[in-house]
Amino acid sequence: MSTRDTVLAAAQRLLATDPTAPMAEIAAAAGVGRATVHRHFASREDLLHEIGRRSLDRWAESMTEAGVAGAVASADPALIRACLDDMIGRFVVDADEYGIALTDPTVVNGPALRERADALFAEEVTLYAAAQAAGVLRSDVAARWLGHSLYGLLVAVRDALVAGDIAARDAQDLVRSTFLEGGAAR
Amino acid sequence: MSTRDTVLAAAQRLLATDPTAPMAEIAAAAGVGRATVHRHFASREDLLHEIGRRSLDRWAESMTEAGVAGAVASADPALIRACLDDMIGRFVVDADEYGIALTDPTVVNGPALRERADALFAEEVTLYAAAQAAGVLRSDVAARWLGHSLYGLLVAVRDALVAGDIAARDAQDLVRSTFLEGGAAR
DNA sequence: CTCATATGAGACAGTGAAGTCTCACTAGGA
DNA sequence: TCCTAGTGAGACTTCACTGTCTCATATGAG
Structure with missing residues (x-):
């Protein structure tokens, strides 16, 4: 390295x-x-900017590798559900490695990064919208809210890991399950 | 004021x-x-400490007002469920007014505040544990994870509000519903 | 009115970090 | 062997923020 x-x-x-x-x-x-x-x-800001850029690169990469575009285009419930599971798993891994950019405004600082982050979020939301249309996700809440809530769960994972309340190997399933099924008993 | x-x-x-x-x-x-x-x-640290103290005060107050202790002692599913709904609503309001600074190391700085925050979280978790025992919340995940995930949803609310993706008046129901039922279609 | 209290504005020094620069050292290739 | 690129250590300047202080002003109680 x-x-x-x-x-x-x-x-x-x-x-x-x-x-x-x-x-x-x-x-x-x-x-x-x-x-x-x-x-x-050259400066601290340069370093932060580069970290932000890499974090966004990874975000985009994970969505590509999960096949978001294809799943959205297919409109196939099974494919969308599989893509969702895959993407969530990748996000959990990413959050562990690139976790800073999650909550810190100093990392995604410039308007260029901000704009790109917005674009990536919009792309992610197309999957949620497609999932709603396909009957995979509920349609009575905004697709963008689903995006925010998944993001919140990634923050929760980080906190839970720091507190030692969950095992790293359980994180992916925990987020998938909580995101989809919530916390109520069945 | x-x-x-x-x-x-x-x-x-x-x-x-x-x-x-x-x-x-x-x-x-x-x-x-x-x-x-x-x-x-006297100092910036004093100010931060006072903010942290007040935030923790509010947290404790909200749990008391929601009747967490009574609900836990009762072991009554209906009462626990009502208490949970009440508490979540209060947390959403609190998060809006007091910010989410509760995990930020710059705000909750001293070991005393840290310790008190841990104690309050533990108290909150007793409600989740009671809810699990009463069949209100699922028992296949750690009670503490449920606590972290609710906190994550509060972060999600803040982001969604800042982004203008949800209306403030919908926030409480959105968090309750997402926390309990998740995002999957029924 | 008089006085005490709280405030705004601004000057001041101390502090810590950022960023620049120089110099000596090392590793690796010609 | 010589040379170049990259590095560590440290000195140095600049700068932003903090915390203290003074002084003039406003406000309200008596």
Whole structure:
């Protein structure tokens, strides 16, 4: 792994728990001199921006790999449901690695990133809308609300993992099950 | 409203979206001089601590008013369900007014606040556990996970409101319904 | 009116982090 | 061997924020 990637990885890990961690700490966590960090990222903002960009890349990638576009186009309930399960699983993994961007406004800072995040969310919502049309998801709530609620569950996973209340291997099924079936007894 | 309360309210509102907002911005948002803020709160940490304390107060108050202790003691499914609905509604209102700062390390900073937050969460979880025992909530997931997922939905509400995707008056029912029934079609 | 209290505005110094720069060292290729 | 690129360490400047202070002003009670 290149020095640049080492720094990025360390920064992602560190900033997830402390978004205000100074550059010196990030450098130390990466096992690198402070000057070296600045050789690869002109400013702190540059570093944050790059993390945000990568997070969005991963988000887009996960939707592509889950076959969101195809599932939406198919309008097939079984395919949509499978795509949904797949995508949720990928999101849980992503959130674990790229979790910072979840709640921190300092990461997705620029208007360009903001706009791209909105576009990705809109793409994600097309799946929810298709799922509603196909009878997979309920239609009495806004498709965008379903998107927000899944996002909220990803935040919940992070908190639960930090608190040690769930096992990492259970996270995916927990989110899928809670997102789809809720918490009420059957 | 006293100047002190004005500052606190402004700080809560501002710090909910930007926990690093400088004192000058907080003062400006409160329509007050920077020196005045320092007259009421010796340091920034004091201010944050007070916000954290008040938020936890409100949390505790909401659980008391919802009758959590009584519902748990009763073990009555109907009462527990009513208490749950009541509590969720209060939490949605609280989250709107007090921000979601309860997991932000910059707000809940001291070990004392941290400990109290843990205790309150534990108290909340007793309701989920009682609900599981009474057949109101599903028992195949950890009670603490249910707590985290509700918190996640509160985050979702905030985001959805900011994005303009839901109406404030729908928030309570949306959270109740999503928390209990999930997003799958019936 | 008089006075006490609270405030706004602004000046001030201290602090910590960001960013720049230099210099010496190391590894690897020509 | 020599040279180049990348690095660590550290000095240094700049800057934003914090916290303190002073002084003039407003407001309300007596």
